[in-house]
Amino acid sequence: MLQYKVPDDKKVRVIVDSDAACEADDPFAIAHALMCEKFVVKAIFAEHFNCEGSMERSYEEIQRVLRAMKKEVPVLKGEKGKLEQKAAGELSAAAKFLIEEALRDEEKPLYVLCIGAITNIAAAIQECPEIVSRMTVVWIGGQSHEYSTSEVREFNAGNDIEAANLVLGSGVRFWQIPNDVYGSMRISLAEIQRRIAPCGEIGKHLFEQMESYNRSERAGWTPGESWTLGDSPAVGVVMDEACGKFHEAEAPVINEDTTNRFESGRPKIRVYTSIDSRFILEDFIAKLECFYGK
Numbered sequence: 001m002l003q004y005k006v007p008d009d010k011k012v013r014v015i016v017d018s019d020a021a022c023e024a025d026d027p028f029a030i031a032h033a034l035m036c037e038k039f040v041v042k043a044i045f046a047e048h049f050n051c052e053g054s055m056e057r058s059y060e061e062i063q064r065v066l067r068a069m070k071k072e073v074p075v076l077k078g079e080k081g082k083l084e085q086k087a088a089g090e091l092s093a094a095a096k097f098l099i100e101e102a103l104r105d106e107e108k109p110l111y112v113l114c115i116g117a118i119t120n121i122a123a124a125i126q127e128c129p130e131i132v133s134r135m136t137v138v139w140i141g142g143q144s145h146e147y148s149t150s151e152v153r154e155f156n157a158g159n160d161i162e163a164a165n166l167v168l169g170s171g172v173r174f175w176q177i178p179n180d181v182y183g184s185m186r187i188s189l190a191e192i193q194r195r196i197a198p199c200g201e202i203g204k205h206l207f208e209q210m211e212s213y214n215r216s217e218r219a220g221w222t223p224g225e226s227w228t229l230g231d232s233p234a235v236g237v238v239m240d241e242a243c244g245k246f247h248e249a250e251a252p253v254i255n256e257d258t259t260n261r262f263e264s265g266r267p268k269i270r271v272y273t274s275i276d277s278r279f280i281l282e283d284f285i286a287k288l289e290c291f292y293g294k
Contacts, residue, residue, distance in 0.1 A: 001290060001291065002037055002287070002290055002291075004037070005037065006037045006038045010038060011038055011039070011040055011108055012038060012039060012040065012108055012109050012110070012111055012238065013040050013042050013101070013106065013108045013109065013110045013111065014033060014036075014039040014040065014041050014042065014110075014111050014112075014113060014238065015041075015042050015043050015044070015045065015097075015098065015101065015110070015111070015112045015113065016029070016030055016033050016041065016043075016044045016045065016113045016115070017044075017045040017047050017078070017094070017112060017113065017114045017115065017116065017118070017120050017121060018030055018044065018045065018046070018047055018058060018062065018115050018116055018231070019046075019047040019048065019049040019054065019058050019115070019116030019117060019156075019159075020046065020047075020058040020059075020061040020062045020065070021049075021054065021057035021058045021060065021061040022049040022054070022058070022116065023213060023218070023219075024209055024210040024213040024214070024227065025227065025228065025229045025230055025231050025232070026058075026061070026115055026116070026231050027061065027064075027065045027205070027206055027209065028206055028229050028231070028232055028284065029113070029115055029229070029231035029232045029234060029235055030044060030062065030065050031065060031069060031202055031206065031284075031288070032232060032235045032280075032283075032284045032287070033113065033235050034065075034066075034069060034071050034073065035284075035287040035288070035291055036235065036239060036287075038238075038239060039238070039239075040108060041073050042073075042074070042101055042110075043073065043074040043075070043076055043094075043097055043101070044062050044066075044073055044074070044075050044076070045075075045076050045078045045094035045097075045098075045120050046058040046059035046062060046075065046076065046077050046078050046094065047078050047114075047116040047117055047119065047120055048078065048079060048080060048081055048082075048117060048119060048159070049116060049117065049159055050081070050082065050117065050158075050159040050160070055077060055078055055079065055080050055081075056077070058078075058116075059075060059077050062075050063075060064205065065202065065205070067201075068200075068201040068202040068204075068205045069201075069202045069292075070201075074097070076092070076093040076094040076097050077092060077093050077094060078092045078093075078094035078095070078119065078120040079092045079094070079095065079119045079120055079123050080092075081119075082117075082119060082159070082160045082162065082163065083119050083122050083123060083126070083160055083162045083163040083166065084162050086123060091123060091124075091127055092120060092123065094120045094124075095120050095121075095123040095124040095127060096124075098112065098120065098121065098124040098131065098135075099124050099127060099128045099131055102124075102128075102131035102134040102135050103128075103130065103131060103134065109135075109136065110134065110135040110136070111135070111136045111137075111138060111238050112135055112136070112137045112138065113138050113234040113235065113238065114137060114138065114139045114140065114141070114156075114234070115140045115156075115231035115234050116140075116141075116156055116159070117141075117156055117159035117160040117163060117164075118137075118139055118141065118156070118160065118163050118164050118167050119159075119160045119163045121137055121163075121167055122160070122162075122163035122164075122166040122167050123163075125166065125167060125170050125172065126166065129170070132170050132171055132172045133171075133172075135172065135173070136172075136173040136174070136175065137167060137172050137173070137174050137175070138175045138177070138234045138237060138238060139156070139164075139167075139174065139175070139176050139177065139234075140156060140177050140182050140230060140231050140233065140234050141154060141155075141156030141157045141164065141176070141177075141178070141179075142154055142156070142157045142164065142176055142178045142179070142252070142254060142258070142260070143157070143178055143179055143180075143258055143259060143260055144178050144179065144180040144181075145178065145249060145252060145260060145271055146180075147180075148258070148259040148260045149259065150257040150259055152179070152258070153257060153258050154178075154179050154258040157254050157258045158258045161254050161255075161256060161258070164254050165253055165254055168251040168252065168253070168254070168266075168267070168269065169251060169253075169266065169267060170267070171267045172267075174251065174267075174269040174270065175237060175241075175246070175269070175270040175272065176269055176270065176271050176272065177233045177234065177237070177244075177272045177275070178271065178272070181233065181244070181272050181273060181274060181275050182228070182230035182231070182233050182275070183228055183230060184228075184274070184275055184277055185228050185229045185230050185232055185233060185275065185277050185280065185281070186226055186227070186228060186229075186277065187226065187227055187228075187229055187281060188225060188226045188227075189210065189211065189214065189225045189226065189227065190225065192206070192207050192210060192227075193207055193211075195285050195289075196285060196288060198293070198294065199288040199289060199291075199292040199293050200288075200291075200292030200293070201292075202288070202292055203288055203292055210227060214227070229281070232280050232281070232284065233272070233275045233280060235280065235284075236275065236276070236279060236280035236283075237272065237275075239283070240279070243275065243276040243279045243280065244272045244273075244274050244275040244276055245272070245273050245274045246270050246271060246272045246273060247270075247271060247273065248268050248269070248270060248271070249268065249269060249271050250262065250263075250264070250265075250266040250267070250268060250269075251266045251267050251268070251269045252266075253266070
């Protein structure tokens with residue numbers, strides 16, 4: 001257990017929006033968020049990853065993480081596919097929850113950690129634009145503002161470009177962690193085996209689902225014995241927004257190939273240009289050891 005408390009006036013409300021079954025790093029970020037004393041985790045949303053049944057698979061993986069951690073947090077199903085596929089008048093349980101939570105009269109600020117496509121948040125904003133001024137959206141996604149290329153299709157943006165552009169253009173308080181930054185969260189499988197796997201049922205689950213994915217046909221793009229925990233920076237910057245360097249810039253428009261297009265007069269957003277991976281990884285592993293270590 002943690003032998004310290006975070007003052008109540010420094011705590012924040014958090015919603016995690018995750019395509020948890022897509023690959024192996026989302027469960028690490030979900031587990032980290034659930035162990036942060038600063039976070040009052042209100043819900044976890046299941047996000048699609050642009051293939052049939054993907055939202056439901058994400059929902060099931062989130063439930064596995066919660067069972068392994070012996071945690072109880074509301075898990076809500078999100079949109080089944082891209083924003084353009086949503087039927088008029090229909091709204092997922094996740095989008096409805098976000099609207100209700102954002103509109104609540106609550107002093108603690110609301111942060112939405114988007115670690116996948118951003119469809120659920122876009123659907124909520126489209127339905128109720130009033131929520132734009134009542135939350136901060138932290139998104140793992142999009143390409144570098146300094147250099148974007150059609151040779152790289154950024155995964156999270158590419159899974160719903162319309163949704164990403166809707167949120168980026170909405171005027172919501174938006175913190176972007178693009179691919180060149182989240183790609184710096186490197187960890188070896190040996191370190192996961194030695195330091196994470198021994199930490200109870202959740203440590204075992206995190207290692208085994210990582211090791212299994214690493215051997216699968218879907219992981220042909222990976223180096224072999226290392227990984228990028230690219231979703232974890234969303235947790236780190238809400239824990240301590242100064243754990244990386246950032247600047248303010250006009251929000252890009254994301255093209256169909258996920259490259260950026262810049263137009264004057266766009267809403268200002270925060271763009272992270274670096275992240276303190278040591279701070280984030282060591283905090284995560286320390287908390288695993290405190291809660292689930294032998």
